[in-house]
Amino acid sequence: MQNPVIDLRSDTVTKPTAEMRSAMANAEVGDDVFMDDPTINRLQERAAQIFKKEAALFVPSGTMGNQIAIRVHTSPGQEVITEGHAHIFEFEMAGMAAISGVLARPIPAPDGILDWGMIRPAIRPKIYYRAQTGLITLENTHNMAGGTVYSKQQIDEICFGAHEAGLPVHMDGARIFNAATALNCDVASLTATCDSVMFCLSKGLAAPVGSMLAGSREFIERARSVRKMLGGGMRQAGILAAAGLIALEQMPARLIEDHKNARLLADLLSEVSCLDLEPAKVCTNILMAGISRTSFISEEFAFLLRQQGVLITTVDPRKIRLMTHNDVNRNQILKAADVIKEVIGEGT
Numbered sequence: 001m002q003n004p005v006i007d008l009r010s011d012t013v014t015k016p017t018a019e020m021r022s023a024m025a026n027a028e029v030g031d032d033v034f035m036d037d038p039t040i041n042r043l044q045e046r047a048a049q050i051f052k053k054e055a056a057l058f059v060p061s062g063t064m065g066n067q068i069a070i071r072v073h074t075s076p077g078q079e080v081i082t083e084g085h086a087h088i089f090e091f092e093m094a095g096m097a098a099i100s101g102v103l104a105r106p107i108p109a110p111d112g113i114l115d116w117g118m119i120r121p122a123i124r125p126k127i128y129y130r131a132q133t134g135l136i137t138l139e140n141t142h143n144m145a146g147g148t149v150y151s152k153q154q155i156d157e158i159c160f161g162a163h164e165a166g167l168p169v170h171m172d173g174a175r176i177f178n179a180a181t182a183l184n185c186d187v188a189s190l191t192a193t194c195d196s197v198m199f200c201l202s203k204g205l206a207a208p209v210g211s212m213l214a215g216s217r218e219f220i221e222r223a224r225s226v227r228k229m230l231g232g233g234m235r236q237a238g239i240l241a242a243a244g245l246i247a248l249e250q251m252p253a254r255l256i257e258d259h260k261n262a263r264l265l266a267d268l269l270s271e272v273s274c275l276d277l278e279p280a281k282v283c284t285n286i287l288m289a290g291i292s293r294t295s296f297i298s299e300e301f302a303f304l305l306r307q308q309g310v311l312i313t314t315v316d317p318r319k320i321r322l323m324t325h326n327d328v329n330r331n332q333i334l335k336a337a338d339v340i341k342e343v344i345g346e347g348t
């Protein structure tokens with residue numbers, strides 16, 4: 001029997017496809033700390049090729065990938081510029097302080113999208129008694145802003161300014177393939193001017209585990225040491241990389257379906273008069289809705305939906321997040337919209 005639950009909490013909940021499971025069962029493996037795992041080596045080469053960077057590294061999670069990048073790019077006592085609701089700032093356990101000894105310099109931006117005009121004044125002057133800015137991080141798509149997208153032009157402008165100021169730029173591209181899909185461009189050109197990119201295999205691309213870091217050969221060599229320091233040196237992890245290769249080669253092409261489903265859900269929910277959401281802003285697979293004009297707080301709303309078999313995430317007491325992915329189809333989206341309307345009391 002099919003699982004009746006419609007899980008819109010995150011694209012992280014996607015399960016590996018049948019093809020991934022079979023590739024995992026048959027993966028050629030070796031000890032990756034000795035750099036001997038042929039499947040991991042292949043995944044890293046393919047990621048570097050696809051992103052047109054010199055090298056890439058398989059890491060256990062997106063969080064570890066971001067934190068490794070911060071550690072490699074910065075020195076203790078420096079500041080890292082992030083957007084005010086960036087994952088790196090809000091959801092990584094103050095990792096940059098604990099692991100790299102650096103301070104976040106969050107800058108709130110409309111729709112999560114920074115521009116050079118916002119970043120430039122936040123760069124510390126080069127005076128010996130001021131903390132120095134060490135890194136700029138961008139997030140594409142921006143999760144907490146509802147999957148908003150930086151264009152290539154916006155990224156290039158920031159990277160150009162940063163490089164002029166002698167600063168590297170790290171891209172938290174957990175969902176960079178969603179961004180490229182929305183822009184109808186390739187990930188390599190979108191991230192060409194970034195010094196490092198992290199992207200996740202385990203979100204919309206549906207691999208069970210794993211993310212990648214890509215950058216210069218020197219950056220990746222240093223990243224490999226930091227990964228080991230953090231306990232992320234894995235052994236016969238080719239089993240995971242086998243699924244990752246399928247995620248990388250085959251899954252980006254279907255992300256458009258998730259985007260269509262998210263927009264469909266947004267259109268259907270925009271019929272609910274007391275929900276606050278803007279369908280036109282839903283351009284990838286993330287949908288944020290304000291519920292302050294309903295009689296619920298988010299936790300209570302999520303609980304009632306769960307009882308009807310629809311799972312969502314709460315962002316704050318008045319905001320919820322719904323995400324589409326490979327394991328929810330159009331019919332389930334139609335059903336989820338009906339359930340939400342019914343729970344709000346505006347259903348048919």
Ligand code: TLP
Nearest residue numbers: 010012061062063064087091143172174
């Ligand atoms: N995002 C998760 C939660 O942690 C919020 C989700 O459900 O969306 N960067 C971005 C932009 C992310 O959204 C996430 C995970 C990460 C990094 C971290 O990836 P993992 O979960 O692999 O450590």
